[in-house]
Amino acid sequence: xxRLQMLKWVRxxxxxxxVFTLAASLLPATVHAYSYGDPNEEAVAxxxxxxxAKLNQSPPDFAGAQAAFEPVKEELDxxxxxxxxxxxxxxxxxxxxxxxxSAMQKILVLNIARRxxxxxxxxxxxxxxxxxxxxxNATYEALSPEVKQKDPALDGTLRQEFQKALDSLGNPGLxxxxxxxxxxxxxxxSKEKILKSLQDRFGLKSLEVGHFKEGSDPxxxxxxxxxxxxxxxxxxxxLPIAVIVLxxxxxxxxxxxxxxx
Numbered sequence: 440x441x442r443l444q445m446l447k448w449v450r451x452x453x454x455x456x457x458v459f460t461l462a463a464s465l466l467p468a469t470v471h472a473y474s475y476g477d478p479n480e481e482a483v484a485x486x487x488x489x490x491x492a493k494l495n496q497s498p499p500d501f502a503g504a505q506a507a508f509e510p511v512k513e514e515l516d517x518x519x520x521x522x523x524x525x526x527x528x529x530x531x532x533x534x535x536x537x538x539x540x541s542a543m544q545k546i547l548v549l550n551i552a553r554r555x556x557x558x559x560x561x562x563x564x565x566x567x568x569x570x571x572x573x574x575x576n577a578t579y580e581a582l583s584p585e586v587k588q589k590d591p592a593l594d595g596t597l598r599q600e601f602q603k604a605l606d607s608l609g610n611p612g613l614x615x616x617x618x619x620x621x622x623x624x625x626x627x628x629s630k631e632k633i634l635k636s637l638q639d640r641f642g643l644k645s646l647e648v649g650h651f652k653e654g655s656d657p658x659x660x661x662x663x664x665x666x667x668x669x670x671x672x673x674x675x676x677x678l679p680i681a682v683i684v685l686x687x688x689x690x691x692x693x694x695x696x697x698x699x700x
Contacts (some may be wrong), residue, residue, distance in 0.1 A: 484581035604629040
């Protein structure tokens with residue numbers, strides 16, 4: 440009898456785990472703060488390069504540029520609020536090539552700032568920091584031709600600072616060989632030089648998302664929530680978690696009742 444009850448209990452537990460795994464896989468993408476993908480690519484930077492190729496055609500292919508931009512719109516809205524993407528789309532629909540390119544360049548600068556902020560939040564996590572650093576560098580690679588065309592010396596300086604920032608992450612080594620301690624102060628110094636130079640070069644009033652467009656409200660709570668990741672002030676983002684909790688609770692209650700019989 441005891442073995443039979445234990446078998447039923449184990450089956451109930453396994454069923455609960457299966458349900459939990461299925462429910463977790465169905466969670467909306469907004470629950471996850473970041474999606475890294477290929478460490479050597481940054482989706483928004485790739486979109487920018489495709490857009491630039493379309494807009495530099497003669498005549499500019501605004502429909503093609505918009506099609507290249509659409510796949511990254513949702514992620515931009517999630518991390519930066521709706522204003523940056525809305526500005527790009529507004530310029531594309533108005534066939535304002537310079538405005539669309541300028542807005543995208545500002546977005547790339549903000550994206551570099553976002554990656555740097557994520558590194559600082561968990562600086563001792565070498566694997567994650569190195570991956571985020573690669574994405575920040577990939578973003579700058581997309582901006583580099585624009586910087587180099589206007590100021591070759593600045594492009595060289597920025598590349599040096601990116602390398603310094605990478606070196607400052609240290610190295611955990613392999614089996615104790617080649618260990619290099621991380622240097623958060625050196626990282627901060629390079630980060631500030633990079634961001635200040637890019638902010639000045641691309642005319643951003645601030646690197647806060649609320650300042651993306653002159654006249655924007657920097658205290659916009661919705662933008663701050665979306666920049667950080669999921670906006671948990673919206674009830675719908677809590678629903679999947681609540682469903683999972685209720686399912687697990689139901690399984691526990693059902694299993695206990697079965698064991699008492």
